[in-house]
Amino acid sequence: MEVMTDPRGHAAGGNGKGYGQGGSWRKAAAALLACTALHLPAPAYAQQAQEDEAAAEETTLEQIVVTAGGYEQDIRHAPASISVVGSETLERKTIVDISEAIRTVPGVNVGFGSDGTRGISMRGLGSGYTLILIDGKRVNAGATTLRHYNGDFDWVPLDAIERIEVVRGPMSTLYGSDALGGVVNIITKKGSDRWTGSLTSEFLFPSNDLTGDKRRLSGYVSGPLFEDTLSLTAYGNISKKDSGNGALSDGVSVPDGSNDVDITARLTFTPSDAHTFDLEAGYNRERYRPWLDPASTSTDSQTEIERATASLRHTGEWDFGTTTTTGHLERATNTSRLTDTEISVRTYTLDTKVVFNPIDYFWTHNLIAGGEIRHEEMDDPANLGRYNSVTGTAGSPVADAFTGALFFEDEIRFTDVFRMTAGLRYDYHENFGSHFSPRTYFIYDLTDALSFKAGWAQAFKAPNLRQLNPNWVTTSRGRGCGAVGGPCEMVGNPNLQPETSDSFEVGLYYDDGAWQGSLGYFYNDIKDKITSARVATLILPDGRKFVQQINVDRARSQGFEGGLTVPVHADWTWSSSFTYLLESKNLETGMPLSADPEYSIHTEVTWQAREALSFTASLDWYGKQVDYVQNPETLVAQNVSPYSVVNLSTKYDINDNFAFKAGVNNVFDSQPNSESNYTENGRTYFVSLTGKF
Template identity: 35%
Template sequence: MPLISPFRLSPVAALVLSGLAGAQTAPNKLPDVVVTGAAIEKRLEDAPASVSVVTRADLERRPVQELAEVLGTVPGVTLTRNGNGVPGVQIRGLGSAYTLVLVDGRRVNSGSAVFRGNDYDLGWVPAEEVERIEVVRGPMSSLYGSDAIGGVVNIITRKVGTRWRGSARLDAVHQENRLAGDSQIASFSVSGPLIADQLGVKLYGGADKREADDPALNPAAANGTRQAALPGLKNRYLSGQLAWTPNEQHALTLDLDSSHRDHGGFELEREALSLRHQGRFDFGRSELRFYRDNTRNLTGTVTGQVNPNKSTVQVLDGKLSLPLDLLDQHLTLGGELRHEELWDPANLAGAPGSAVRANPNTKVNQKAVFIEDELKLLPGFTLTVGDRYDRHENFGGHHSPRAYGVWHPAKAWTLRAGWARAFRAPTLLINSPDWGSPSCGSATVGCYIIGNRDLKPETSTSKELGAAFDGGSWQLGLTIFDTELKNMLDISNRTANKKLAPSYDNFVGFLADGRPMFRYQNIASVKSRGAELSSRFTLSPTLNLRANYSYTDARNSSGAIELPLTYRSKHVANLRADWQALPALGLSLSGRYNGAQYISVPANGQNTLQAPAYAVFDASAAWTVSPMLTVRMGLANLADKTLDRETSNEFNEDGRRIYVSATARF
């Protein structure tokens, strides 16, 4: 039965069913300020968006090879493996390609180089150097433009301090099932002042490795075929920052990053540069930033082939925030210039066998201006309205307006409601008719997919309603959302069957070797409705309990009948208890429930396949040996609940495993 739209509820029912916009992720108190959900810093309870925060303490409790593993505990977030065994983040039922990933507010986008969502974008920063992660659920195109149609993940790193600090961390994970791969993680960081109160430096880096699973990990099917297990993963990263504060009005930071990621032989290298100026003046605040990302795909995207490509993104953006006395406003004006280039001689040069090879380079320019105004209209009530106008070289102009109200009717209550529209432009790859890639499970006898110059941008309309009650030692709440996505970019209509292929409306012909060709199209529309419940209880000064539950009903509504989307559990719940048993000893127990999810939904709605529901429990302990040394250990998946991979898009749920971690600080 579909979820009732929150905008058809009575006011009383809406109040009862509304809830916390942010997940209560800190064990003792919520972070005071968030920077992602608005144009200016806001207290979490005042943020004009549904914002959850993953704190540094959350990241320290377990060895984190992929940040997505922790994000999967946030309400409204589910994980997908994108067919390569590495997790990507889905927000409120929309795929990982609809989640914009930021590092300290800078866009990270490897999609053009790897033809995937955000499964690569979350791994450029070691967990030890992350201060917190802010997750905005719902469209934020009014501030961030295209790719923020589903939500935003902002990874915020630790700042250069006024005193020298340093750390080194080692983690190891040992699988009980020796067919599954073990993993090791090492990272370090050091930062401090070079000139007191003026010039500081930060340097951090690390490496992690997960050994490949044994091919025999997945049992053979009745026909003798066996799904591939998780490939080996290797990552390394090195980053530095110079922070110069010549006086109280000006601050300059220079960041340099170099990273390498290897997902089972698919290797990416990324080099990034960022220069930012922040100003604090009597009339307001300003920020101006230039950054450049170079991502080199050393191997390409086709198994068994080496087809390197390179993606370059250059961005100049800025904003000016002005407090105004009239209606107690805070006005923010901003803009962005973005230039993207892609070089791909293998996949951007026309279909295989073409007599004339196309130009292997493509590029696009995009510019935008935005305005956001925060108005305190009544005591305790703030209305935030804004709009962003993007001018895309290939798709023209698009507005992304939004309005969000936050009301504190009493000291313990926060009520909120919001509406937003967003858009997402097709990537350089799928917008080019000269781009193509093997598909249908084989690089030689499957099918071939190509881009399409006539694609339309995707647009979404999202509404949400919520409230929060803070009882001091306990907090409860629920957020209800309703999202509709139009002109969804789609390539699901494809087949290797040569007789059946011409009946598909996106069929464009055959390659010289006989493989059928299909192009991207705008055929799908998606509706996603749901509810996100979160709670926190401080049972004693040493014992905290947190729980959240998400209901998401995401459906493809483009056909005669609505079809559920794959790899999206309707019901997801997380539970965590943290007990400071002794001043130097902390204990934690957590549980995660994933409801049944579809793993195959044919277009006719018949013969669907579902993966069963399951629950996983973890236990961990942290011992502060001294102010300079902390040792952690734990047992993950206590009940040894595993799932076998039955299709290429699935993933194995790791079984019981033990991990140990040691962090030295100075």
């Protein structure tokens, strides 16, 4: 469980110092009682202790989130199933990337693709249904590639992350397309009114060559340039990871090595208490190894993905509420030295929202409204510019699309214990027209600590620029060919409609300031799922098959998820979570939607042995799951045997300025059985040193 802080940054609940839960508080309480009995003025320190304790108790019960409702809310009353991974958790363990950080969240599965790349699947829907945000801004670099990409999980160093909010379930009302399965919002640290920073060096040493070594240096700095007016925040990362040795994986693809560089800077201008401007620019590069000489005849991956971003955000406090307006530009390129091609995607976004002050009209209303316009342009000569044997034409390598949206949500507090959130979003896409996404969510406080939650939402996922283009032709090695088997050529279709879903969830959330727990049931029904046709559109004399993308499938996932945090002792905390998938399949073909386990259990114990020393042990258990294997005619699903992963770590605060971490991930070097299509990172030893000022 994350330790909450009061507005001054002090740990809520105390730590045996000052006026926390230790002897100083008892001394202050005794003095206060004595003075009361004698009718004497209370000592100042006793009064302060009482105030601090009351504030601590209040803030302990409130963990603030923004992703579920678009504005700051207590997590207990957020209209969604949401989990938070805080900076304390990130600092306590060694995490390879963001996907590892959220792997233990209920309903979330981190799997590997057919070429060793990763994806985040929520509630059995697959990684293509998860939207990644950084400070609420959409990340779209993955649109440049179909393979050899580790996902949008490593653009921000852990030193710069304040928390990660994970919303499970459809969020199209607030965020539009791609949020059908859920949202991961990486929230960075805000600017500081005094100079502060950190620098972390980290080394990961696997016990064998199945997993490559990794070295990483990351840093964060923030402080005022002009007091109370202008501040600077900057963070960056340099890392190098060696390729895994595929010869040790029984033919299963292992992740390529990579050289990464990331740097971001943000200027925050506060001309008055009511207005804030954030100007931000960033550059990221992922170079997948081996990055060989262009004259090399090697067929290994030689891919470089570059991402450049710029944004300007204004936040204004007005008599009627708070407005936030953001202009955001992202340009991503994927360069292949092997094929001498470059794919680029440019995304221009302007969005604004208004969070109105509470309105009392029959009941209390917390209303949010806003809109978004987005233009996306893709230049893909490797796929969009190829000759299409089905149409007999060669298309333009450039495709673009304009979308616009309006949305509103209203949280209605009928009573102090019963509230409802109702929302509606209107989206316009120039290629397939208009679409509406409504949702309704109810929260009823059964007690001061226990809340009942239930909700329904409709969501959609728009076809991407490739799928909508009739001249998109991309070679698939098998999975993309569907029932006709591979290899084949996947072909776009301008008549595609967006996938739509009806989703329901119901559950309980408990938080008394010490114990935390949740238990819920979810149900997702997806219509017009985009997939490859049942039969080949064209078969050439050489046997090559052309398969068009179509809307035919209906899919469904349902299951249970939950979590529990138990303060076993003042120095011991035990946290667990689980996901149980009742089903996750294509109802037309009976095939699984993704390689998600039938059930997964994560349990973790942290021992605060000393104020400066902690130990953490965790167990991740993955039950029977499915994966795809290929035969000459079709793709079929197979069962993958259960397996578990054990991790150990320790953190030692040497002094106020230096902290040391060490441990072992995947202690027993566990792997899925050899028939599966992916590998886990093998047993890996790690050490890291962080310096702070």
